[in-house]
Amino acid sequence: MPPRPQWRPKRPIFLRTPCPRHLRFTSTTTGAPELFDVVCVGGGPAGLSLLAGLRSNPSTSHLKLALIEAQDITQPPRPVAPGSYSNRCSSLTPSSAAYLQRIGAWSQLDRSRVQPYTHMRVWDGLSSAAITFDPPSTSPIAYMVENTNLTTALSSLITSLGGVHTFSPARVSHIGHGPTTPTHDLSSWPTLSLSTGATLSARLLIGADGAASPVRSYAGIPSRGWDYGRVGVVASLRLSSDSAPKTAFQRFLTTGPVALLPLPGPYATLVWSTTPERAARLRGLSGEDFGACVDAAFRLGMVDIDYLHTMSRGQVEEVAWRKKHTAYSEADMPASVEAVQDGSVAAFPLKMRHADTYISNRLALVGDAAHTVHPLAGQGLNLGQADVAALVDVISDAVSTGGDIGSTLVLEEYVARRWGANHAMLGVCDKLHKLYSAEWGPLVGLRSLGLRAVDKLGPVKGFLMRQAAGM
Amino acid sequence: MLSRALRRPRRLLHSSPSPRHNPSQPPQSTIDATEVSHFAALASTWWDPHGSSRLLHLMNPLRVRWLNECLAESHPHLFNTTSHNTSSTTSPTTPSTSASPSPSASPSASGSIGAESRPSEGNAEGNTKGLKVLDIGCGAGIFTESAARLPHITHVTGLDATPAVLTAALAHARLDPTLTPSRLTYLSGGIETHPIPPGGYDIVSVFEVLEHVSRPASFLEAVERMVKPGGWVVGSTIARTWTSWVITKVVAEEVLGVVPRGTHEWGKEKGGKPTRFWNVLRLMRLWWGWGACPYAERVALSFDAGVRSTGVEAPR
Ligand SMILES: Cc1cc2nc3c(=O)[nH]c(=O)nc-3n(C[C@H](O)[C@H](O)[C@H](O)COP(=O)(O)OP(=O)(O)OC[C@H]3O[C@@H](n4cnc5c(N)ncnc54)[C@H](O)[C@@H]3O)c2cc1C
Numbered sequence: 026m027p028p029r030p031q032w033r034p035k036r037p038i039f040l041r042t043p044c045p046r047h048l049r050f051t052s053t054t055t056g057a058p059e060l061f062d063v064v065c066v067g068g069g070p071a072g073l074s075l076l077a078g079l080r081s082n083p084s085t086s087h088l089k090l091a092l093i094e095a096q097d098i099t100q101p102p103r104p105v106a107p108g109s110y111s112n113r114c115s116s117l118t119p120s121s122a123a124y125l126q127r128i129g130a131w132s133q134l135d136r137s138r139v140q141p142y143t144h145m146r147v148w149d150g151l152s153s154a155a156i157t158f159d160p161p162s163t164s165p166i167a168y169m170v171e172n173t174n175l176t177t178a179l180s181s182l183i184t185s186l187g188g189v190h191t192f193s194p195a196r197v198s199h200i201g202h203g204p205t206t207p208t209h210d211l212s213s214w215p216t217l218s219l220s221t222g223a224t225l226s227a228r229l230l231i232g233a234d235g236a237a238s239p240v241r242s243y244a245g246i247p248s249r250g251w252d253y254g255r256v257g258v259v260a261s262l263r264l265s266s267d268s269a270p271k272t273a274f275q276r277f278l279t280t281g282p283v284a285l286l287p288l289p290g291p292y293a294t295l296v297w298s299t300t301p302e303r304a305a306r307l308r309g310l311s312g313e314d315f316g317a318c319v320d321a322a323f324r325l326g327m328v329d330i331d332y333l334h335t336m337s338r339g340q341v342e343e344v345a346w347r348k349k350h351t352a353y354s355e356a357d358m359p360a361s362v363e364a365v366q367d368g369s370v371a372a373f374p375l376k377m378r379h380a381d382t383y384i385s386n387r388l389a390l391v392g393d394a395a396h397t398v399h400p401l402a403g404q405g406l407n408l409g410q411a412d413v414a415a416l417v418d419v420i421s422d423a424v425s426t427g428g429d430i431g432s433t434l435v436l437e438e439y440v441a442r443r444w445g446a447n448h449a450m451l452g453v454c455d456k457l458h459k460l461y462s463a464e465w466g467p468l469v470g471l472r473s474l475g476l477r478a479v480d481k482l483g484p485v486k487g488f489l490m491r492q493a494a495g496m
Numbered sequence: 497m498l499s500r501a502l503r504r505p506r507r508l509l510h511s512s513p514s515p516r517h518n519p520s521q522p523p524q525s526t527i528d529a530t531e532v533s534h535f536a537a538l539a540s541t542w543w544d545p546h547g548s549s550r551l552l553h554l555m556n557p558l559r560v561r562w563l564n565e566c567l568a569e570s571h572p573h574l575f576n577t578t579s580h581n582t583s584s585t586t587s588p589t590t591p592s593t594s595a596s597p598s599p600s601a602s603p604s605a606s607g608s609i610g611a612e613s614r615p616s617e618g619n620a621e622g623n624t625k626g627l628k629v630l631d632i633g634c635g636a637g638i639f640t641e642s643a644a645r646l647p648h649i650t651h652v653t654g655l656d657a658t659p660a661v662l663t664a665a666l667a668h669a670r671l672d673p674t675l676t677p678s679r680l681t682y683l684s685g686g687i688e689t690h691p692i693p694p695g696g697y698d699i700v701s702v703f704e705v706l707e708h709v710s711r712p713a714s715f716l717e718a719v720e721r722m723v724k725p726g727g728w729v730v731g732s733t734i735a736r737t738w739t740s741w742v743i744t745k746v747v748a749e750e751v752l753g754v755v756p757r758g759t760h761e762w763g764k765e766k767g768g769k770p771t772r773f774w775n776v777l778r779l780m781r782l783w784w785g786w787g788a789c790p791y792a793e794r795v796a797l798s799f800d801a802g803v804r805s806t807g808v809e810a811p812r
Contacts, residue, residue, distance in 0.1 A: 060673060087647070210670040228672075426560035427642025429672060434545045434553050 057224075058203060058216050061091045061190070062430065063420075064227035066197055066217070066240050068094030070115075070172060071392025071409035072233030073179035074130070078417035080186040081128045084425045085417065090189045091225055093217070097194040102177050110138070110261040112369040114294040115175070116167035116273070116286060116403040121410040125178075133178035134170065140288050141165035144272040146357065150279060150327055166273070167403065169286050169294065175406075196220040200230075200243040214431075215243070215387055229420075229431040230388045233409075236378065238394035244385045250378035250397070250451075253458065255281050256304040257400050258297040261369040262319065264360035267291045274359045275401070276323050278330065281375075281458070282401045283322045285359045293359065295319060296400055298458075303334045304372045314340040315370060316362030324353050375399055377455050379448060383412075383440050387431035391416060396447050399454040408447050415442040526715040527657040527686045531708045542636035542661065543668050552638050552704065559703055559732065560642050566728050567627070567648065567699075574648040626650030627698040630722055632687055633657075633705035637665035637680075641672070643701070644680040653697075654682040655690055687718040696724035702731035 063079065065072045076092055079085045105111075117125070125131045145166055146157050183189050199218040203211025203226040215230040232240025241248060267290055275284040281298030288294055297319070299307070307315060317340040318333055325333075329347050333340050378397040383390045392409030416439050422428075423435040430436075541547035568575045627649050634640040634654030644652040656662055662682045669675040669682075683690070700723045709715045723729055 208670065209673045210667075211673070213671055422557065424645075425564070426557040427645040428557065429641070429645070432545070437545075 058211075058226035059224065060089070060214075060226050060228070062088035062228045063231060064091045064093065064215075064217060064225050064229075065231040065233055066093045067232065067234035067238075067392075067394065068092055068096070068098050068176070068180075068191075068193065069233060069235060069392065070175050070179070070406050071394075071413055072231065073176055073183065074125070074128070074410055075231060075233060075391060075413045075416065076189050077130055077179050077182045077186065078124075078128045078413055079420065080183060080188060082417060082421050084421045086186075086188070088420075088424070088430075091227075092183075092189050092191045092193070093195050093197055093219060093225075094191070094193040095196045098176075098180060099191070099193050102173060108263070108290075108292065109366060110288050110292055110294065110369075111171040111173050112259040112261050112294065112366075112371055113172040114169055114259075114286065114288070115172055115406040117170050117175075117410075118167050118404075118407045119165065121407045122168055124410055124414045125175075128182070130175075130178050130182045133181050135174050135178075138171060138174050138289060140169040140271060142167060142169065142271040142273050142287050144270050145275070146272060147275045148277070150277050150330075169288055172406070192219055192221060192223060192225075195223070197234075197239055200240070213386055227431075228387060228429070229436075231416075232388065232390040232394040233392050234394050236376075236393045236397045238390065240388065241380060241390055241394050244388050244390075246380050246382055246385065246390070248378045248380045250376060253281075253298075253375045253377065253399065254300070255298050255375045256301050256372040257375050258295070258299060258304045258307055258370065258372050260295045260315070260319075260371075261288075261366035262293045262295055262316070262362050263364040263366070264291045264293055265363045266360045268360055272359070274323060278322065279327055283319075284401070284403075285319070285323070286403075291360070291363070296403075297322065298375055298399070298401065301372075301374075306334050306337075308370050308372060309337070310340065311338065312365040312367075314338055315365050317341045317344040320344055320361045321347070323358050324348060325351050377451060379451055383444060384433060384436040386433055389416060389436055389439060395443075396451060398451050399458050401458055402450070402454050404450055404454065408450060411446070412439075412443050415439055525686050525688055526709045526711045526718070528708065528710040531657075531710075540664065542638075542664050549636075549638065552635075555732075556638050556642055559639055559701075559730075560646070562732075563643070563699065563701070563728075563730050564646075566730055570726065570728065571627070571648070628693070629653070629699045629701065630655060630690075630697040631701045631703075632719065633702060633708065634662075634665065634682065636661050637668060637682070639701060639703050640665065640680065640682075641669060641675060643699075644675055645672075649699075651678070652680050654680070655685060655687065656682070657684070657686050659684050687715065687722070690722070692722055696727060697722050698724055698727045700727070700729050702729065704732060706731065 063076075065076055072092065072094070076090055079088060079090060122131060125134075143163055143165055144157070196219065197217050198220050201216050201218070203214035203216040205212050211226055214226040214228065216224060216226045217230070218224050230240060232238045232244070234240050238248075262285070268287060271287045273284065273286050275282055278299075280300055280303060283295070283297040283299075285293050285295055297304075297307070307318060310318065318330075321330055321333055321340070321344045325344070325347055329351070333343060336343065376397055377399055380390055380395050383395045391412040393405065395412060396408060398405050398408060419435060419439045419442070420430050422438075423430045428435045542549050544550075545553060564575070629643050629649055629652040631640045631643060631652060631654045634656045635658075637654055640652055640654035643649055654662075654665060656665070662684050665682050669680060700719055702719060706715070719729055
């Protein structure tokens with residue numbers, strides 16, 4: 026049993042920080058917008074991390090910041106039952122962890138719910154060629170963290186640092202231009218009308234509002250890519266035993282990769298990319314049958330797995346029988362699934378998108394608003410953290426040299442640092458997905474050869490691991 | 497500890513408590529009429545980040561960093577971490593007292609950026625009065641605006657001989673509500689007729705100006721009179737070397753076309769007597785190869801110089 030999750034009782038967070046009377050929301054009464062240095066739309070991992078980063082940096086801590094989040098994040102998180110895990114988990118790479126440490130968010134995480142892993146095993150569903158990542162040291166490849174654990178940690182950090190004007194729950198209902206008066210011309214300042222009636226003008230507007238980013242639409246920045254015609258099935262699982270050393274397992278099936286990532290104790294989180302039809306079938310199964318399908322996905326041949334998806338029930342017996350007739354090494358496998366957490370099976374559509382640019386005048390995009398990546402390398406959230414680290418750096422440089430943080434002259438450095446790096450990662454994940462969806466014999470042979478070769482080549486493997494770790 | 501300037505064998509740039517020129521004689525202008533009309537033509541594109549002033553925009557952070565380095569030596573308390581919390585902005589409700597053409601008591605925008613966290617002024621000792629800057633040859637305000645946003649600077653006066661660029665400067669300052677007249681003022685005219693405020697300026701900046709004035713030596717004498725004892729003259733000019741001639745004149749103007757023709761009058765850089773100024777360089781730096789810019793900008797060369805006035809020991 027994992028230690029009981031400790032949700033510290035909290036004051037309601039995200040209340041607006043007290044500010045001098047003359048600055049308070051005169052906008053709502055006069056109709057004139059309230060001015061902010063940075064307005065961040067979206068309080069997901071990217072947006073919160075950006076605000077916490079700006080607050081904790083001495084050269085940007087005086088900036089006037091606002092957060093707009095559609096969901097109510099002013100309520101303390103609901104306490105979680107022991108052994109119960111959110112199905113939205115992410116693997117944080119060491120470089121994301123280092124950034125969170127630097128801004129002071131790492132210590133705010135509920136560490137009893139964070140699981141580092143030091144080993145990784147990846148293999149081919151058709152040929153079973155495998156690559157095993159065992160680092161020379163015990164330093165983690167990544168840390169499994171529930172997204173809510175991370176956002177709660179960032180929220181408490183922001184609360185303790187103070188100074189972020191939070192509008193939550195509030196939606197952006199309109200984005201337009203600021204007023205022009207005899208003294209000032211705010212026509213280049215994005216001006217937001219909120220569902221609460223407030224109006225805010227931003228020196229710099231941040232779109233951290235996820236894949237469907239309204240801020241990106243306002244800026245008219247095209248985002249290109251494609252849908253994979255696949256969905257990611259997620260679930261929180263309890264396995265028959267705790268694995269030691271903690272290992273991430275991933276197998277490339279022709280329908281997409283299936284990954285089982287370790288959580289504390291015998292718990293694990295599943296991300297299974299598959300076709301929408303198969304996802305629907307999986308979601309309709311009982312917990313036992315679903316668990317049997319997960320076991321099968323790592324152990325049985327493609328033909329068996331295909332067959333299991335034609336059955337509407339009875340997978341438990343079917344898998345037990347077929348396992349006896351399949352050659353695999355149980356020692357290389359994740360422990361078998363013992364239980365599926367109630368209500369944790371869900372599915373998300375998978376797509377690849379990349380915005381043409383991340384900036385325009387007085388506007389910058391971070392996280393999923395800028396790019397959506399196939400989850401097979403567990404990079405989505407990490408790319409967002411790297412964006413945030415770069416943008417905070419660029420803003421801080423501009424502040425200490427008297428720059429206008431909303432000007433494209435300042436922001437172009439952010440694009441220069443992140444666009445190419447993100448594009449490379451998006452490309453690698455996309456190519457991997459395509460390579461492993463192929464069933465064409467020669468290609469399967471080649472990729473297996475490739476995987477075996479990489480497994481034998483220490484330096485290449487080291488390189489791949491460093492890439493995966495975001496180092 | 498002796499100030500660095502006092503340890504120099506030659507101290508040429510003094511601030512003089514008594515003006516050396518005879519006030520009864522009208523001061524001779526160092527403004528070059530052809531330069532004025534040339535910069536008037538540039539005014540509209542000055543703030544275009546991809547226009548002909550892109551080089552200046554990209555060099556500007558280096559300039560400000562340079563100014564900060566100079567100030568860190570003379571006013572170390574300004575750069576204690578605590579002083580970072582000082583807001584770089586001011587409340588727009590601050591009464592306007594300046595010669596700005598658009599003075600207004602309170603802008604319509606109700607909030608005040610950064611002001612909410614503005615701690616009581618002078619939370620870092622010595623910060624109470626703040627520093628005053630005169631930016632000579634301010635153009636459309638690239639350095640001027642950024643200096644005015646710095647937390648440790650209370651007021652910047654931008655001075656330029658070309659009225660058209662000042663119109664561009666004022667129009668651009670309107671885009672940032674923190675740049676109120678109480679922080680930033682633009683004045684048209686030359687240095688010779690500019691009144692010296694009581695005590696002088698803490699910082700006088702002359703960035704990329706020297707190569708454009710007709711008599712650099714008398715220009716520099718006028719600059720000296722503006723600065724407070726213990727204050728700084730910071731500036732930069734194109735290096736007077738053949739490399740810099742090739743790069744700025746031939747490469748920038750002719751080959752790459754990044755700067756319109758005639759922007760750099762080579763005779764002025766070579767001739768005149770700027771030697772006097774450069775002999776007292778506190779530190780001379782050669783910048784090249786800054787990262788974020790494409791090919792054309794990578795080759796530009798410029799000297800940045802800071803001269804500490806030595807009339808009096810620096811306030812400690
Ligand atoms: C199945 C799956 C598995 C994944 N696994 C991993 C993994 O292992 N590792 C990893 O690194 N990443 C993973 N990811 C990706 C990761 O979850 C995302 O990259 C990450 O959540 C993006 O964070 P964000 O802050 O950019 O956007 P989001 O988390 O989408 O946050 C956007 C926020 O903006 C708010 N918002 C949107 N519009 C408005 C509006 N108009 N007004 C106000 N608020 C608004 C939303 O309410 C939301 O809170 C996975 C994704 C999927 C689908």
